Amino acid sequence: MREVMTKSMARNIFYGGSLFFIIIFLGLSVHSHFYITGTSTDHAGITDSVAAGKRVWEDKACINCHTILGEGAYFAPEVGNVMTRWGVLDDPDAAFETLKGWMESMPTGIEGRRQMPNFNLTDEEIRDLTNFLIWTDKIDAQDWPPNDAG
Secondary structure, X not given: OOOOOOHHHHHHHHHHHHHHHHHHHHHHHHXXXXXXXXXXXXXXXXXXXXXXXXXXXXXXXXXXXXXEOOEEOOOOXXXXXXXXXXXXXXXXXXXHHHHHHHHHOOOOOOOOOOOXXXXXXXXXHHHXXXXXXXXXXXXXXXXXXOOOOO
């Protein structure tokens, strides 16, 4: 091996290394795309009610206080697995009644405790939000959140 690197050697190493890492980057991007669209997202479970529930989530700015799958503010609990925590994941009617009771009891008025506002949602909006949270709980989030408490 030569002790001195020529310009052509440096150029070849630069272009070869750049091409190698560009190919790796493109391969990982394609793999991520197919993983997300093929396995981790439940496209079949997205109903009109789930989409309407996401609109309720966005319109009421729930993400300003809550996190969902790790995204959002850390002021209030994670809700990506709230239906599992409440034990109502497989019973949509019980999930609706539980969420409705929770939403209608807010704010609790307990001194010194953070209060969730009462958004005065209709039963249809609560049902849609319930279906959105059930859908979110059932997608493959790769073991997120890392603990049961969210």
